[in-house]
Amino acid sequence: MTEVFKSGGNELPLFAPGLEGIIAAETVLSDVDGEGGRLTLRGRPIEEIAGRMTFEEAAALLWQGFVPDEYLSRLLELFAQARQVAARVVATMQSSPAGLSAYELMRLGLEALPLDRDRNEAVTISGALPHLLAAANAISTGRQVAPPDPSLSSAEDMLRLLTGKIPLPEQAAALDRYLVTILDHGLNASTFTARVIASTGSDMRSSVIGAFGALKGPLHGGAPGPVLDMLDAIGTPENAEAWIAGELAAGHRLMGFGHRIYRARDPRADVLRDGLAPLRGNSENLRKAEAIEKSALAALARHRSNRKLETNVEFYTAVLLDAVGIDRSLFTPLFAVGRTVGWCAHVLEQRATGKLIRPMSRYVPETA
Numbered sequence: 433m434t435e436v437f438k439s440g441g442n443e444l445p446l447f448a449p450g451l452e453g454i455i456a457a458e459t460v461l462s463d464v465d466g467e468g469g470r471l472t473l474r475g476r477p478i479e480e481i482a483g484r485m486t487f488e489e490a491a492a493l494l495w496q497g498f499v500p501d502e503y504l505s506r507l508l509e510l511f512a513q514a515r516q517v518a519a520r521v522v523a524t525m526q527s528s529p530a531g532l533s534a535y536e537l538m539r540l541g542l543e544a545l546p547l548d549r550d551r552n553e554a555v556t557i558s559g560a561l562p563h564l565l566a567a568a569n570a571i572s573t574g575r576q577v578a579p580p581d582p583s584l585s586s587a588e589d590m591l592r593l594l595t596g597k598i599p600l601p602e603q604a605a606a607l608d609r610y611l612v613t614i615l616d617h618g619l620n621a622s623t624f625t626a627r628v629i630a631s632t633g634s635d636m637r638s639s640v641i642g643a644f645g646a647l648k649g650p651l652h653g654g655a656p657g658p659v660l661d662m663l664d665a666i667g668t669p670e671n672a673e674a675w676i677a678g679e680l681a682a683g684h685r686l687m688g689f690g691h692r693i694y695r696a697r698d699p700r701a702d703v704l705r706d707g708l709a710p711l712r713g714n715s716e717n718l719r720k721a722e723a724i725e726k727s728a729l730a731a732l733a734r735h736r737s738n739r740k741l742e743t744n745v746e747f748y749t750a751v752l753l754d755a756v757g758i759d760r761s762l763f764t765p766l767f768a769v770g771r772t773v774g775w776c777a778h779v780l781e782q783r784a785t786g787k788l789i790r791p792m793s794r795y796v797p798e799t800a
Contacts, residue, residue, distance in 0.1 A: 447794050456789065457619055457627060461494060461777050464618040469696030469742075473616060482612040482703045483605075487586050490612040491558060491773045498780040503552050507559075508585060514559025515580035515589060521545055522567045522577050535765045537568035539644050542637065553636040554776035561769045562586045566593035569762060587611060590769070595757040602710035603756045609707040610752055613700045613745070614767055616774030622646040623771075623778050630779040631789040639779045640772055647768055656767075657760040658687040659750035660717070669723035676724075676731045686728055688747030697742040704748035711755040721751045 448454050463472040471478040474493055481490055488507040495504060503510060521544040525537050532540070541564040547553050563580045570577045570593070581589050587607040591599040599607075616623070622643040629639040646652060666675045679686060708718050725743055732741040753763060782789075 451791070456624065456791075457778075457782070457785075459619075459778070459781055460497075461774065461781065462616040462618055467696065469699055471617065471699050478613060478699055478703055482700075483609045483707055485612055486608050487611040487770070487773075490615055494615055494773060494777050495554065495780075498777055499552050499554055503555050507555070510555050511559030511562075511586050512580070512582035512584070512589075514556045515563040515586070516582060517546060517556060518560035518563040518567070519579055521564075522571075525564075525567060526571055526577070532572065534565065534568040534572045534762060535644075535648065535768070537571055538564045538765050538768070539641060541568065542641060542644070545637070547637065554773075554780065557636060557640055558773045558776055559586070561772055562590035563593070565762070565765050565769055566590055568765065569594060569759075591756060591758075594759075594762065597757075599756070606707045606711055606752055606756050607758075610704060610749065610766075611770035613703050614749075614770045616771070616777065621649070621652045623775060626775040627778050627782040628789045630782040631785075631787060636776065636779055640775050643771075643775045644768060647764065647771070656688075656746045656750040656753065656763040659747055660754055660760050662687045663717055663720060663724065663750075666720075666724055669720055669727070672724045672727035673731070676728055680731060680735045686732065686741075688750065689728055689732060689743055690741040696740075698744040700745035701743045701748050704745065704752050708748065708752055708755060711752075717751050717754050721747070 461474065463470075465471070473481055473490075474496065476493075481493070485493065486508075488511055492504040492507050518541065521541045524544040525541045528537060528540055538561070542557065542561070545557065545560055545564075547556055566580075566589075567577045578593055581592065584592065585604065585608070588599055588604045591604055591607050619627075625646040626639040626643040629642045630636075666672050676686065712718055725747065729741075729743065750760070750763070753766065754760070758766060
């Protein structure tokens with residue numbers, strides 16, 4: 433029987449730290465099965481979507497019923513138009529105080545983004561972010577901001593601007609696969625933040641910017657970069673066993689392994705690993721990562737025999753993004769580009785409920 437406490441004549445669930453196990457929303461968007469290691473988006477396994485749909489096509493799938501069909505059928509065109517809208521706020525980003533990170537500059541650009549009330553805000557915000565990221569990166573590294581190319585897809589144009597090269601088809605496809613893989617993932621911290629803000633009746637932009645703030649925290653959005661740091665520190669696969677043993681003995685966490693929700697292997701890890709196959713010839717880190725992953729899983733099985741720790745999405749995220757030429761400092765901003773589609777969907781879903789999210793706190797008086 434679930435323990436309860438009484439408040440205002442009502443019986444309520446006992447305090448759950450971090451709201452773990454508490455259902456705070458009903459959604460049609462995604463289902464995370466932590467025990468079974470499955471992720472479902474709009475009723476379809478992630479394995480059937482990532483690698484088979486572009487970023488724009490997957491966004492249309494997730495937004496069905498929330499964004500008008502007339503927009504969903506034209507997302508490739510509308511996202512290209514949104515990147516051109518984003519180009520209008522580059523001057524504002526360039527006039528900001530020195531020292532802002534690419535993530536902070538991207539957020540500033542989002543705040544300044546002109547939104548047309550006659551157009552769907554989710555489309556403009558989500559479509560603009562690839563160019564806002566590319567512009568923020570150029571500004572933060574002291575380079576000139578190049579204009580968007582509306583003839584390209586979101587992934588192609590963003591990769592072109594971030595690397596300075598026209599991407600190969602397999603590189604653009606790999607980036608599309610990544611963006612689709614991280615589109616939505618249940619009621620995580622940033623998504624919950626977006627829904628809380630939306631529940632107050634606030635606007636879409638404020639909800640997304642609030643989610644940006646939650647994602648900035650290292651407990652939510654900071655793991656893929658350190659995976660590459662770990663691979664660099666290990667050096668060659670022959671060093672992996674001794675290095676990993678030393679880290680575990682010191683009580684350190686291995687980046688890219690274990691997950692708050694998944695008790696089985698994170699399904700997104702395999703989706704991203706499969707996307708690396710066409711890039712194998714260009715990625716020394718891929719060959720090294722596969723060998724290190726085997727050593728890490730074996731060491732974790734010995735070290736934590738009471739709980740199985742499996743590879744999570746961050747491990748192969750780091751390897752894939754490195755293989756297509758994305759600097760590790762941009763991993764969190766890039767994650768925000770993909771996840772904003774999910775944040776917008778949750779905002780629209782939350783609005784439909786008309787219910788203010790207002791959990792309770794339990795007063796614990798101080799003792800002398």
